[in-house]
Amino acid sequence: MKRSERLVSMTNYFLENPKQLKSLPYFTDMFQAAKSSISEDLVIVDKVFQKEGIGHLQTVAGAAGGVRYIPGFSKRSSLQFIDKLCRTLEEPVRILPGGYLYMSDILGNPKMVNQIGRVLGSAFSEAEIDVVVTVATKGIPLAYAVASFLDVPVVIVRRDPKVTEGSSVSINYVSGSSRKIQTMVLPKRSLQEGANVCIIDDFMKAGGTITGMTSLLAEFNANVKAIGVLAEADDEEEDRVVENYTSLVKISNVDIKQKQIQVLPGNFTQKQG
Amino acid sequence: MKRSERLVSMTNYFLENPKQLKSLPYFTDMFQAAKSSISEDLVIVDKVFQKEGIGHLQTVAGAAGGVRYIPGFSKRSSLQFIDKLCRTLEEPVRILPGGYLYMSDILGNPKMVNQIGRVLGSAFSEAEIDVVVTVATKGIPLAYAVASFLDVPVVIVRRDPKVTEGSSVSINYVSGSSRKIQTMVLPKRSLQEGANVCIIDDFMKAGGTITGMTSLLAEFNANVKAIGVLAEADDEEEDRVVENYTSLVKISNVDIKQKQIQVLPGNFTQKQG
Numbered sequence: 001m002k003r004s005e006r007l008v009s010m011t012n013y014f015l016e017n018p019k020q021l022k023s024l025p026y027f028t029d030m031f032q033a034a035k036s037s038i039s040e041d042l043v044i045v046d047k048v049f050q051k052e053g054i055g056h057l058q059t060v061a062g063a064a065g066g067v068r069y070i071p072g073f074s075k076r077s078s079l080q081f082i083d084k085l086c087r088t089l090e091e092p093v094r095i096l097p098g099g100y101l102y103m104s105d106i107l108g109n110p111k112m113v114n115q116i117g118r119v120l121g122s123a124f125s126e127a128e129i130d131v132v133v134t135v136a137t138k139g140i141p142l143a144y145a146v147a148s149f150l151d152v153p154v155v156i157v158r159r160d161p162k163v164t165e166g167s168s169v170s171i172n173y174v175s176g177s178s179r180k181i182q183t184m185v186l187p188k189r190s191l192q193e194g195a196n197v198c199i200i201d202d203f204m205k206a207g208g209t210i211t212g213m214t215s216l217l218a219e220f221n222a223n224v225k226a227i228g229v230l231a232e233a234d235d236e237e238e239d240r241v242v243e244n245y246t247s248l249v250k251i252s253n254v255d256i257k258q259k260q261i262q263v264l265p266g267n268f269t270q271k272q273g
Numbered sequence: 274m275k276r277s278e279r280l281v282s283m284t285n286y287f288l289e290n291p292k293q294l295k296s297l298p299y300f301t302d303m304f305q306a307a308k309s310s311i312s313e314d315l316v317i318v319d320k321v322f323q324k325e326g327i328g329h330l331q332t333v334a335g336a337a338g339g340v341r342y343i344p345g346f347s348k349r350s351s352l353q354f355i356d357k358l359c360r361t362l363e364e365p366v367r368i369l370p371g372g373y374l375y376m377s378d379i380l381g382n383p384k385m386v387n388q389i390g391r392v393l394g395s396a397f398s399e400a401e402i403d404v405v406v407t408v409a410t411k412g413i414p415l416a417y418a419v420a421s422f423l424d425v426p427v428v429i430v431r432r433d434p435k436v437t438e439g440s441s442v443s444i445n446y447v448s449g450s451s452r453k454i455q456t457m458v459l460p461k462r463s464l465q466e467g468a469n470v471c472i473i474d475d476f477m478k479a480g481g482t483i484t485g486m487t488s489l490l491a492e493f494n495a496n497v498k499a500i501g502v503l504a505e506a507d508d509e510e511e512d513r514v515v516e517n518y519t520s521l522v523k524i525s526n527v528d529i530k531q532k533q534i535q536v537l538p539g540n541f542t543q544k545q546g
Contacts, residue, residue, distance in 0.1 A: 044277050137410055
């Protein structure tokens with residue numbers, strides 16, 4: 001295979017297999033090429049990935065060493081994306097009765113969801129996450145997008161137990177915004193004891209749902225290493241019960257009468273270097 | 274930019290932007306290269322994509338023409354994947370009380386889910402789908418994977434109305450396996466009238482859920498162009514109420530006493546050329 005073809009194939013391989021460490025002989029076998037050629041290819045791929053802001057190739061020295069693709073998403077691309085998101089969310093037609101904001105079109109767009117997953121995931125790439133946890137239903141696509149970026153599995157907390165998942169652990173908690181008692185369930189075999197967890201959800205108001213998830217995860221002795229939400233409500237009347245979280249946008253003023261919404265960048269923009 | 278770097282960047286571009294038609298000048302501008310060079314690059318990318326079984330580049334002639342990446346997944350890769358899936362699902366530890374099969378680990382693995390999405394999506398790539406529809410909760414990640422492959426949005430039917438989605442259309446239907454009356458809800462603004470729809474779910478027994486979705490979609494004058502499920506139960510005692518569907522695997526014998534499961538390839542393997 002010529003270098004030109006090898007580069008196309010190699011690019012596809014790395015994008016498809018993030019974080020997997022492969023030795024140089026793996027590539028020389030795969031492409032039937034000399035070590036020196038493969039090394040040069042890797043330098044080219046790494047250079048372009050960095051220039052495009054999609055991560056880099058990491059070389060691990062030693063007998064068990066090799067190379068792997070560490071996905072990334074540049075600060076600049078992230079901020080541009082968040083800015084665009086704010087403007088999209090400010091469209092007056094999004095205001096629903098009760099002052100809620102229609103976001104299903106954004107959450108229903110796989111490309112948009114993947115971008116959100118990359119931005120959030122890049123904030124947690126150093127946190128050594130073992131698993132992404134979310135609660136049904138709306139956070140699910142975001143959780144998969146983040147998990148895909150971090151190359152870890154997803155576990156879904158349900159509000160109702162399902163007969164098809166075996167024995168479960170459940171807790172009751174008080175919802176932050178509606179003050180109702182709600183239930184959360186997680187099948188026993190879905191999460192290993194002591195896992196490092198990243199909680200993902202679409203929207204956070206007072207934070208009751210996330211606090212509920214944290215309590216449920218405590219039953220599995222999980223370490224909540226990161227919490228990420230697409231949007232947070234900037235509601236001064238309510239006490240936020242969750243503190244260490246990352247939000248992409250902050251919905252700060254929904255004026256139903258004037259049909260106006262103000263959406264600002266979330267704390268993600270302050271957190272990153 | 275050198276050809277070598279351009280090929281890495283171009284490969285990433287096409288994989289990131291499936292189905293988007295771009296003119297040749299778009300690429301000559303992007304890479305500051307001559308038309309003839311870009312044309313040669315495109316031939317190389319197309320050749321490798323086809324060899325790897327991940328689709329091809331389609332050239333559209335004329336003033337409004339250009340080139341776009343049509344994702345594909347080769348028959349051979351699909352069959353290999355289905356075979357591996359069957360063996361994984363036959364592990365005796367998967368048997369749950371009631372004869373159900375534990376699949377949450379597979380549905381919780383983003384890489385696995387993406388593969389399933391590619392295999393199912395490749396079966397529907399000619400069907401001119403506008404939107405993928407699923408019902409909460411377990412089908413959601415699969416629906417996104419298929420939608421990502423087909424580059425269309427996802428709409429999620431819920432079993433309970435949510436206040437945050439505006440006015441909705443709901444129906445009641447009889448569940449095929451439990452014979453209970455259940456409800457399904459779809460927000461009015463989530464689906465356009467007359468859309469071409471692909472229904473995706475994780476599991477189909479008698480098919481009551483899918484029939485319910487079909488009835489709900491009829492309220493939106495949607496055309497159900499395709500139905501895809503990961504697994505179907507091969508249950509001779511029950512009448513299957515859904516006929517035109519594509520399944521990847523068929524769970525044909527769950528023997529709780531003997532701790533044995535038989536999982537066979539689904540009708541996908543017969544459908545493709």
